[in-house]
Amino acid sequence: MPNLQHLLLFGNRLSSSIPACLAAGFPKLEVLLLHDNDLKGRLPESWNLPSLATICLSNNAGLRGHLPASFFNSPQFSARGGAALTTMVIEGTGIGGALPAGLCNAANLATLNLAGNRFSGPLPACVTRLQRLGVLRLGSNSMTGHSRPPSAT
Amino acid sequence: MTSLTTLDLSGNGFSGTIVASLGDISAQLVETCLDLNHFSCVLPDSVLRWKKAPGFKSLKLLLGNLFACPDAGALSYSMMVGAPGLVAATPEEADSYACGNADYAIPGLAAIVPFAVVLLAIGRGRLKRGAGWWARLRAASGAEHQVAVGPDGQRSVSGGTFPVVPPAQRRVIAHRAAELEAAATSLATMASSACLCALAGATLVLPVVLNAPSE
Numbered sequence: 001m002p003n004l005q006h007l008l009l010f011g012n013r014l015s016s017s018i019p020a021c022l023a024a025g026f027p028k029l030e031v032l033l034l035h036d037n038d039l040k041g042r043l044p045e046s047w048n049l050p051s052l053a054t055i056c057l058s059n060n061a062g063l064r065g066h067l068p069a070s071f072f073n074s075p076q077f078s079a080r081g082g083a084a085l086t087t088m089v090i091e092g093t094g095i096g097g098a099l100p101a102g103l104c105n106a107a108n109l110a111t112l113n114l115a116g117n118r119f120s121g122p123l124p125a126c127v128t129r130l131q132r133l134g135v136l137r138l139g140s141n142s143m144t145g146h147s148r149p150p151s152a153t
Numbered sequence: 154m155t156s157l158t159t160l161d162l163s164g165n166g167f168s169g170t171i172v173a174s175l176g177d178i179s180a181q182l183v184e185t186c187l188d189l190n191h192f193s194c195v196l197p198d199s200v201l202r203w204k205k206a207p208g209f210k211s212l213k214l215l216l217g218n219l220f221a222c223p224d225a226g227a228l229s230y231s232m233m234v235g236a237p238g239l240v241a242a243t244p245e246e247a248d249s250y251a252c253g254n255a256d257y258a259i260p261g262l263a264a265i266v267p268f269a270v271v272l273l274a275i276g277r278g279r280l281k282r283g284a285g286w287w288a289r290l291r292a293a294s295g296a297e298h299q300v301a302v303g304p305d306g307q308r309s310v311s312g313g314t315f316p317v318v319p320p321a322q323r324r325v326i327a328h329r330a331a332e333l334e335a336a337a338t339s340l341a342t343m344a345s346s347a348c349l350c351a352l353a354g355a356t357l358v359l360p361v362v363l364n365a366p367s368e
Binding site: 135 | 162
C-alpha cells in the first residue's frame with residue numbers, strides 16, 4: 001500500500017507487537033494512530049516513514065524497550081530536514097530509557113507528549129532549539145537533570 | 154522554544170534551580186507543571202512576578218519541591234496567590250509553605266531509610282543463622298543419645314558434623330551459645346523496632362517537609 005496516508009487503528013484490542021514492516025514501506029503515511037490498544041513488545045528498531053507527521057501510541061501498557069534513535073535519524077529527517085513530524089504522543093506505555101538526542105532533528109515538532117512512561121536521564125539540551133515546540137509533556141517519568149542559573153554555568 | 158505554551162515536567166527527578174528565563178516566558182505559558190521534582194533554592198523574581206498568559210490554566214511549582222523562603226522584604230509566595238497563583242490555593246497555604254534551603258538534602262532520607270531497613274534485615278538473618286548453629290552445638294553437648302560417632306571419630310548431629318568436644322568444654326560452649334542466642338534475639342528485636350520507628354517517622358515527617366498534602 002504505497003499510497004496509504006492515514007492508518008487509524010486506535011481503540012481496538014490489537015495485542016501483537018508493532019510489526020517492523022509498519023515502520024517502513026509507507027512513503028506517504030502521514031498519520032499513524034495506534035493508541036488505546038494492547039500492543040506489546042518493543043518498537044521496531046528501523047524506521048523509515050518520510051511523510052509521517054503524527055504518531056500516537058498512547059495507552060499501550062505492554063509496549064517496552066526504548067525510543068529508537070533511528071526514528072529521528074532515518075531518511076525522513078535527513079532528506080526533508082525533519083519537516084514532516086509535528087506531533088508525537090506516546091503516553092502511558094512501558095517505553096523508557098534515555099531520550100535520543102536525534103529528537104532535536106524534528107525541527108517542526110510542535111507537540112511532544114511522552115508523559116507517564118519510563119524515560120530516564122536528562123532532557124537533551126538541544127530541545128531548547130526546537131522553535132516550534134509548543135507542548136512539551138514529560139511528566140511522571142524518571143528523568144533527571146540539574147539546572148543552574150546561567151551565571152553558575 | 155519560543156512557541157512553548159505547555160511545559161509539564163512534574164513527577165520526575167529534576168534538580169537544581171528554577172532559572173529566571175522560565176519567568177521571562179511566563180506570559181506565553183498556559184500550563185506549567187514542575188511540581189514533584191527536586192528543585193530547590195530561591196525562586197527568581199521573574200517567576201515570583203509570574204505574568205498570566207491568555208487562557209492561563211495552571212502553574213504547579215511549590216508542591217514536592219524545596220524552595221528557599223524569599224528574603225525578608227522581598228516578594229513572598231503568598232503575594233503570588235490570586236494573581237496567577239503559584240499552586241497555593243489560599244494565602245494561608247502559601248504562608249505555611251515549608252521553605253527549604255539551598256540544598257535538597259532532607260528528602261534524601263527517603264532513600265536512606267529503605268536502604269537501612271534492607272541492611273538491618275540482612276544483618277538480622279545472619280545473626281539468626283549464627284544463633285541456630287550455636288543452638289545445634291548446644292543440643293549436641295546436652296543430648297548424647299542424638300550424637301552418632303562416625304568411623305573417622307567425628308560426631309554427626311542433626312545433619313551436621315562436629316569435632317569431639319570434652320564434656321566440660323561442651324558445658325561452657327552451651328552456656329555461651331545460650332548467651333549469644335539471647336543477644337541475637339534481643340538485637341534483632343531492637344533492629345526491627347528501629348526500622349519501624351524510622352519508617353513511621355519518615356512517613357509522618359516527609360510529607361510535611363515536602364509540603365505535600367497528607368490524606
